[in-house]
Amino acid sequence: MIDRRAALGGIGGLAAATLLPAPAFARRNAKPPRLRAGDMAALVAPASAVTLPDELARAEHWVRGMGLIPSPGAHVGGRDGYLAGTDAQRAADINAMFADDEIRAIFAVRGGWGGARILPLLDWGVIRANPKLVIGYSDTTALHLAIATRAGFPTLHAPNAASRWEKQSWDSLWRMAFAGSTPVLGGADAEIESGREGRTLVGGTATGTLLGGNLTILSTLMGTPWLPDFSGAILFLEDVNEAVYRVDRMLQQLRLAGVLDRVAGVVFGQCTRCDANEPEYAGFTLDDVLQHHLCALGVPVFTGANIGHVRGQLSLPVGVEVELDAGARTIRLLEPVVS
Structure with missing residues (x-):
C-alpha cells in the first residue's frame, strides 16, 4: 500500500479543489438502480496503479462470480508514477462509466492513494444525473464522501474488486445491492x-x-x-x-x-x-x-x-x-x- 504520508507531498491536483467555492450540499437524489444478474459493472482504478500479479484478473473473477459482467476502464492498467495513469486519465474512466447507460455499478479495483486528486476533474453534472453504486473502500473514501456532498446518492463502502470477497462481505453486499433490503x-x-x-x-x-x-x-x-x-x-x-x-x-x-x-x-x-x-x-x-x-x-x-x-x-x-x-x-x- 502507498505510504500516504509520503504521497501527500505531491498532491498538486488537490490544490485546485481547495480554491473552489464550497458548494451547497447536495439534496437527496434518486438512488442507484438495484443490481441484477447480467448487469455490466465497471472496473476502474481511481488511485494507485494496478501492479500486483493477476490483480485485474482477480477483480474480473470476483465480479463475474457475482453474476455481473466486468467492463474494465480504458486506463485501468495505466501507470503514472505510483498512480494508475494521469489524473485526467483516471477521471476520464470514471466520467465515461457514469455516462454509459449500460453500466450499472462501478467497482474500484484497488485503493492506495490518489482518489482525492481527481475530484475536481470529475463531471459532477453527469454523475448526479446517473446514480450508480460506487463500490470500494480505503482510498475510495474520497469518492464516497465527494458523491455524498456533490451528487446526493448512496454508495457502498465494501471490498475493492480485487480484494477477497468472503462470506460476510458478499452477503451484506447482496442484501443491499441486489435484494434491496434493509438489513x-x-x-x-x-x-x-x-x-x-x-x-x-x-x-x-x-x-x-x-x-x-x-x-x-x-x-x-x-x-x-x-x-x-x-x-x-x-x-x-x-x-x-x-x-x-x-x-x-x-x-x-x-x-x-x-x-x-x-x-x-x-x-x-x-x-x-x-x-x-x-x-x-x-x-x-x-x-x-x-x-x-x-x-x-x-x-x-x-x-x-x-x-x-x-x-x-x-x-x-x-x-x-x-x-x-x-x-x-x-x-x-x-x-x-x-x-
Whole structure:
C-alpha cells in the first residue's frame, strides 16, 4: 500500500479543489438502480496503479462470480508514477462509466492513494444525473464522501474488486445491492463469525445518515469543498498502518474542526496494524486514544466493528439513514440503498 504520508507531498491536483467555492450540499437524489444478474459493472482504478500479479484478473473473477459482467476502464492498467495513469486519465474512466447507460455499478479495483486528486476533474453534472453504486473502500473514501456532498446518492463502502470477497462481505453486499433490503449489520453473531469482538464505549441508540470511511482520507479532505456536513450523522471510521499517535492526531483534527461535536453516533471499525508506536510516543494504546476522543461526546459509540482492512469485512452503505445501537453493536438500515 502507498505510504500516504509520503504521497501527500505531491498532491498538486488537490490544490485546485481547495480554491473552489464550497458548494451547497447536495439534496437527496434518486438512488442507484438495484443490481441484477447480467448487469455490466465497471472496473476502474481511481488511485494507485494496478501492479500486483493477476490483480485485474482477480477483480474480473470476483465480479463475474457475482453474476455481473466486468467492463474494465480504458486506463485501468495505466501507470503514472505510483498512480494508475494521469489524473485526467483516471477521471476520464470514471466520467465515461457514469455516462454509459449500460453500466450499472462501478467497482474500484484497488485503493492506495490518489482518489482525492481527481475530484475536481470529475463531471459532477453527469454523475448526479446517473446514480450508480460506487463500490470500494480505503482510498475510495474520497469518492464516497465527494458523491455524498456533490451528487446526493448512496454508495457502498465494501471490498475493492480485487480484494477477497468472503462470506460476510458478499452477503451484506447482496442484501443491499441486489435484494434491496434493509438489513441489520454487525451484532454478536457477526462478531463470533468474524472472530473480531466489538466493545461498547457509550451505550444508547441514535439515528442519522451513515457517513465516513478511512480516517486518513477523511482527514485529508478537511477544509475542502468535498466533505459532507456531518451534523446529525452516524460517523464510521477505519484505518491501516497508522501509529497510535497519528490516529490521535487525526481524531484531534476532527474535534478541532467540529466534526465530532456534530455527529449523533460513532462506530470505529478495525485499525489494522495500528498498535505500534515509536518509542518516544509510547504510553497510550489505541483503546486509550479512542476513549479520550469519543467517550466525552455524549453520543452512542462502539468500537471493533468488522469494517476496514480485514478479511471478510462488512459491506456498509454510505449516505443512507441508519439506526445505531451501541449496546447491541449493530447498524440497522432505515431505507434501501438502491431503487
